[in-house]
Amino acid sequence: MSAPPQTLSRPFTISTLILHQTLLHLLSFTTKEQQPPLLYIGFIPDHRMASRMAKSPEQEHPVKAFGWAARDSSGHLSPFKFSRRATGEKDVTFKVLYCGICHSDLHSIKNEWGGAMYPLVPGHEIVGVVTEVGPKVTKFKVGDKVGVGCLVGSCHSCESCANDLENYCPKTIFTYNSKCHDGTMTYGGYSDIMVADEHFVVAIPDSLPLDGVAPLLCAGITVYSPLKHYGLDKPGLHLGVVGLGGLGHMAVKFAKAMGLKVTIISTSPSKKQEAVERLGADSFLVSHDQEQMQSAMGTMDGIIDTVSAVHPLLPLLALVKNDGKLVMVGAPDKPLELPAFPLLMGRKVVGGSLIGGLKETQEMINFASKHNITSDIEVVQMDYVNTAMERLAKADVRYRMILTYNTKDRDGSTTYGGYSDIMVTDEHYAVAIPDNLPLDGAAPLLCAGITVYSPLKNYGLNRPGLHVGVVGLGGLGHVAVKFAKAMGLKVTVISTSPSKKEEAIDRPGADLFLVSSDPEQMQSAMGMLDIIIDTVSAAHALLPLVELLRSSGKLIMVGAPQRPLELLIMPPKKPRNLGNPNGMLAMVLCYFLLKLIRIHLL
Structure with a gap:
């Protein structure tokens, strides 16, 4: 008989002992003839239990994901491959289509609030389309449009959870930079796929565009919840909103939809027109204008303070009526001074609010759908994320930037083109x-036509008498000739195909034709053209084209070669009258600078 297993010194219960011994009993069988071991009074050591029972990380988290993560407090984000858990019984897996950039993302990746666990994938304004649901999921199905905000887990047993306030649960699991129940890290929406318990997933109505609704999952609920909780949602009340950023502009929209009178309080006088004319605020106060602030003393029922920078509270408390409420939703990184006397004299309340529970978040989304409320956004590609963070730090955003990987429509559906029998589009994008134009002949103008018309107009080359060269005589080239002639320009077609000369001159009406592979023809035309529209998508030399241009001429690329073109190429002869010919690079640069030739890519 082998020696009894090691007895651990930690305390145990009879039920725990029975469980461990039962597991030992079951694990010992390899054939029916083997007998179970004797019942030892002791535990199986933890490392033995783990080796027999635990699943590998690949089994627990088999879903391959791709995101952008910060590796340290520099906050620089770079591509990051990781794994998400398999879709559990009550899980919803969805393809991420858009994710908003919140200011808290910037604080987190730079560890400005402390507690950052790297690699850190931020993002808690996440929307997409469901790709898989667990067998016990009841609220969602494949194809539904959904979102996940700041929370992905809670204890489900505390008083806060019982009251649908999971955001105040002491064991809240945040969407990123948090630990799951199994001890693994949570990764946010700067990624291509999400897996979350259906309790923490909200339904997005079809009436709301996914990109514009994404910020509502943080900014929206952050201002909606205190308006409801503090009783500031009653029509006719006067609400002050401090700050007109991502949170502030949402506060204005929700407050106006609730029937409130809204006053914006800002340090920036330049924002007045935006606040009043576009967002619909009723009035605007410049916070450092003492006369304006004094005239508004005691006029407001409540204030939603969205500012995250350190600022004085006394001037704001002076604006609030007796029994009024000043609610903080911004998160300054340093303590604010709270004067007691104004609170005592006016029985005023200073409170706070942090996002909202899941029931209230769904309520907020439904309210937004009813009143057509979305965030004002700028959609950028995921690889723009570091520039986006820099702009956010400089307050160069109006009002939310949204990251996307894809070319989906705003409602999350795939767009389908004109190889079909019917089209539906917003009137803004219809022409x-x-x-007097035949429909069949006009169709190519919607791509080829505008591709060549736009640079002619934009670069001021539509003036009669100018001489334009058109490289290539394909779909783009022949339309370029037609528009240029209609504008009164002299047109020379430049082509590798001598056989196209007759067609170029007789049909589209070009004035001249150059064979680009004929050195004599090309040399005879040097310095002759004011502009060249280069429509060729194959790799080709630019220097022979540049030599055709006059000083201050322009070479406009509208073709899209798959490989980079050589731009700075050594000229065949040293240019004359160089001011400071310091070597080969100077010769190359001077060659272009002396001609003042501009090369543009469209």
């Missing part, structure tokens, strides 16, 4: 076709 009128005059009756």
